[in-house]
Amino acid sequence: MQAEIKIGVSSCLLGNPVRYDGGHKHDRYITDTLGKYFKFVPVCPEVECGLPVPREAMRLVGDIENPRLLTSRSGQDYTEQMQQFSARKVEELEKMNLCGFIFKKDSPSSGLFRVKVYPPSGQSSLKVGRGFFAAAMAERFPQLPMEEEGRLHDPLIRENFLEHVFSYRRWRDFLEDRPDYKKLIAFHTRQKLLLMAHSPPHYAILGKLVASGKKQPKKQLLEDYEIKYMDALSNFSSIKKHTNVMQHIMGYFKDRITPDEKQELLELIWNYREGLVPLTVPLTLINHYVRKYDTAYLKKQVYLSPHPAELMLRNHV
Numbered sequence: 279m280q281a282e283i284k285i286g287v288s289s290c291l292l293g294n295p296v297r298y299d300g301g302h303k304h305d306r307y308i309t310d311t312l313g314k315y316f317k318f319v320p321v322c323p324e325v326e327c328g329l330p331v332p333r334e335a336m337r338l339v340g341d342i343e344n345p346r347l348l349t350s351r352s353g354q355d356y357t358e359q360m361q362q363f364s365a366r367k368v369e370e371l372e373k374m375n376l377c378g379f380i381f382k383k384d385s386p387s388s389g390l391f392r393v394k395v396y397p398p399s400g401q402s403s404l405k406v407g408r409g410f411f412a413a414a415m416a417e418r419f420p421q422l423p424m425e426e427e428g429r430l431h432d433p434l435i436r437e438n439f440l441e442h443v444f445s446y447r448r449w450r451d452f453l454e455d456r457p458d459y460k461k462l463i464a465f466h467t468r469q470k471l472l473l474m475a476h477s478p479p480h481y482a483i484l485g486k487l488v489a490s491g492k493k494q495p496k497k498q499l500l501e502d503y504e505i506k507y508m509d510a511l512s513n514f515s516s517i518k519k520h521t522n523v524m525q526h527i528m529g530y531f532k533d534r535i536t537p538d539e540k541q542e543l544l545e546l547i548w549n550y551r552e553g554l555v556p557l558t559v560p561l562t563l564i565n566h567y568v569r570k571y572d573t574a575y576l577k578k579q580v581y582l583s584p585h586p587a588e589l590m591l592r593n594h595v
């Protein structure tokens with residue numbers, strides 16, 4: 279990485295006492311683990327739009343498609359105030375080159391998924407909404423990796439989100455390095471196995487896009503590539519996809535590794551496929567063979583080291 283990785287984070291998750299009750303929701307994984315690799319940009323929409331601490335709790339009320347932001351007891355309406363703040367804030371954040379955002383789950387301002395929307399009649403709420411600020415971010419930055427802190431406890435979601443963030447930073451580095459067609463080919467070549475692990479259809483589409491890239495204006499080519507590249511990485515990798523990629527990798531060793539080495543690697547890939555060992559086990563042996571046999575193409579593949587090993591994102595079964 280050529281530059282720091284900045285991600286937005288709901289301020290209360292960093293331990294800042296900005297919640298309606300004067301408390302916080304400090305998430306140690308975010309601050310103590312991710313803090314070693316990312317620079318945080320804290321955002322609390324409710325405080326930054328002018329509301330005090332403490333304050334009356336708020337919730338989404340009304341029509342599912344266009345809810346209002348009302349205080350829970352008095353029914354005071356802060357919809358326009360929050361909408362105006364959100365519009366200003368996304369403009370400000372656009373200049374900061376964020377590579378991701380972690381939102382506070384269930385928040386009427388920052389919840390990204392399944393936020394409760396209460397009908398005016400007082401009937402049971404439905405988990406179908408999205409917080410006002412989170413909605414503004416998703417609309418303005420559709421390619422930006424975004425997640426909620428609660429979902430990051432799921433190892434698959436955590437791995438996919440963080441892999442997405444690091445990939446987004448790589449793409450930003452590429453764009454900042456006076457990109458041209460030749461450099462795009464080199465970038466795409468390094469990403470091939472990673473793309474294959476996330477979305478084989480996107481892998482094929484991006485390959486065709488790059489192959490015909492000289493026929494397009496550079497700006498349009500880069501915009502099209504970014505959209506499809508980030509769309510590809512938003513797809514979750516899977517045991518089946520990883521297995522296919524590792525079997526593909528074996529093709530680069532077939533004339534070099536011994537029969538015993540081949541059998542050992544096949545056994546580890548099978549054990550991974552059956553859920554007996556984590557992905558890091560066969561990949562450790564693959565990386566060993568890459569170094570041992572000095573396989574130039576594989577040495578450049580981001581797939582073999584897409585994020586810091588210390589995060590242990592591939593250690594789950």
